Amino acid sequence: MPLTDPDRLFPYDDALRGLARALYSSIQTLPILSPHGHCDPQWFAQNKRFPNPAELFVTPDHYVFRMLVSQGVSMDDLGIPRIDGGPVEQDPRKIWQLFAKHIHLFHGTPSGLWLNHSFEHVFGFLEPLTVENADDYYDHIDTTLAMDEFRPRAMFDRFKIDCLATTEGALDDLRWHKQIIQSDWSGRVITTYRPDAVVDPEFEGFVDNLARFGELTGENTATWDGYLTAHRVRRAFFRDHGATATDHGHPTARTEDLPQDEAAALFAKAISGRCTLAEADAFRGQMLTEMARMSVEDGMTMQIHAGSSRNHSARVFASHGRDKGFDIPRRCDFVDALKPMLDAVGMEPDLTILLFTLDETTYGRELAPLAGAYPALKLGPAWWFFDSAEGIKRYRQITTETCGFYNTAGFNDDTRAFCSIPARHDVSRRVDASYLAELVASGRLTEDDAFDLAKVLTTDLVKSAYKL
Template sequence: MPLTDPDRLFPTEPRLRDLARALYESVADLPIISPHGHCDPAWFAENDRFPNPAELFVVPDHYVFRMLVSQGVSLPDLGVPRVDGGPVESDPRKIWARFAARYHLFRGTPSAMWLDHSFEHVFGLTEPLSAETAEASYDHIEACLAQEAFRPRALFERFNIEVLATTEGALDDLSHHRAIRESGWHGRVITTYRPDAVVDPEFEGFAANVARLGALTGEDTSTWQGYLAAHRARRAYFRSFGATATDHGHPTARTEDLGDAAAALFAKVLSGDFTPDEADAFRGQMLTEMARMSLEDGMVMQIHAGSRRNHSAGVFAIHGRDKGFDIPGRTDFVGALKPLLDAVGMEPSLTILLFTLDETTYGRELAPLAGAYPALRLGPPWWFFDSYEGIRRFRETTTETCGFYNTAGFNDDTRAFCSIPARHDVARRSDCAYLAQLVGTGRLREPEAFEVAQDLAYRLAKEAYRL
């Protein structure tokens, strides 16, 4: 019995299932467009082997370790590093055994589906992971990882990735991207401009970061105009490494368009003497500035709003960022985006992609906005919601108001490289299931469904990101 059901995620009614399968088969082999994610470009620059199964599947994946933590395993016991460099579990077999013994915790989750897909389709495992199969599966994966065929570039090609975008901070020198380009390897790995550290006054070391931005660009970033010029220069540098997009991760979707008052606000936040509201206003002002720059330079703008980062003070103090304790919160878009939209929302040549962790905004706010403003498109379901049910709810609550063509295909948004084919497969199956449902209920004609399936699996992402 295979680890994954060949008909998984399709509707169960036989006629619909047949149609969903036919739709899926028409897109299953399309290349993967991965326009937003967090893979490490060093993998492709250096093409070293992945160290071991635990460091491939457990230690770096907050989807995986947060679930184990929620059931009483400690982060150190899973090998998750401490910021002070203190001791954590260093035996990957022990980490793997802890993971395998608790694999039932993932029942019904997309993590289980992604992992099973990777285990079966990337590594050829045939038995479900459990305490009993822990050792054999570790040995099997380890033996694979030792082979050339499991190095990053080989997997990239095997995964049929047409383009993969990584995400780098504005101060990154993009040396890995340079190395990829100079290596002669033909895989298309591009960067994305992520300026959080130089636009968020509450980011650790903000003023020093802004100074460094000046040093990198030769602009005087102690002035508002010099600071904006430095962004322009840095965006151009990122574009020279293939970037077609910027990315902005803010706690809220607040935007501002303060005109002349912006310079004074910049001086205030740069001085370090500012209120939380001023920090938020400055982040909001910078979204509008970035949108204006996108109108100039053609870069697609992504807004990922609404994550309350580092919710646990204790986990943040000991283990730092991205440790599974980022929790979504209620997010307003209607009021928050108005200043930006009044400035540039009616520009058809601008593309702003909106992502949310608050599903209540899909039908109430995001689809009505994207179904009116030419500059807006909806990014796919994000983070906790890039799953079968998450995709279903996204389609059911947005399509009726903004259709398919104000959405932007799929993002995997992952740092778990081996899960990329699995995630795109889940998205393609989920979308085909939805399309089959539309056809079966007379809401879409069958030939249209085959066209839309191509659009959702491939074309819309490529077009939205200008790839």
């Protein structure tokens, strides 16, 4: 018996289910476009086997380990590296057994769907993971990972990934992307420019980061003009390594459009370490507008990931660092926050700014009306915590009536867990097929238009939004 129901996530009604199934079948095998994520480009540059099942499924996936941590499991016992280099569990089999002991925590969750999809469709399991069969699972996956057809590049091709974007900081040397470009492999792995470390005055080591930024670009990053030029230089460097987009993980969507002399004075305060919290926020806001202007110049799509209280646990941040499952949704304003930037560039027809949020309450009230009016704006897909069956469905229901489908950007998986990519895209395709079937059944859409839209939502909007 398969681990996953072939009709999962389709409507209960038989007629609706049949149409949803047909719509899904029309897009099920289309290539995957993964335009925003956090997979490691080193995997594809070196093409070495994935080390073991724990490092494939547990330690890179903060969806997985945050759930275990919420039930009192120690990050150290899960082998999550500490920033101080302190001891953590090194035996991957013990980590796997601990994971299996808590597998019940994922019942009914998106992670449960993704894991079972990966176990069945990537590794051939037909029985669920349990404590009793954990060693058999481990041995089978570990043996399989030693095969050439389960190396990163081969799995990339088998997953039918047309393009996968990773995310690198402004100071990254992009060595792995260069190695991929120079290899004889045809897989398309591109980078994304994420300048947070040299844009956020509250980022650890900000002043030292700016010095390094200057060294990399040959610009005087102690001056406002030199600093902006350095960004242009690095953006060009990233474009040379495949980048089509930038990414900005700001706590809020605040933007500013200060006169350049005032912006220069604010920058001087930031690099002196004397700016207040409010001034740091204002500087981040100014830099969103500056980045938008640069996107007008160079054509790069701009992604704003706002509405997250990042690294919420001071204890986890101190022991294990950033991106360890403690980014928590917060209230987020867009209408007033984006106005300075939109007054500056919002009517630019060739600019694409993708808005992401963890605050669902803004979908219908702010985001869809904004994207339904400004040429520069598009809605990013339902993001972390909401890239689930119910989250994607709510997103469609709340936004479609106001901004339609064509002011959205399809789906992206935003993952660090490689094997979950086809699983996550499968969920999105099933939910969209179900939503389109409901529109047909209620007389709001013809069947022909539904089949056309199924493909548009799966591939066309992503290609357009990210200029792939």
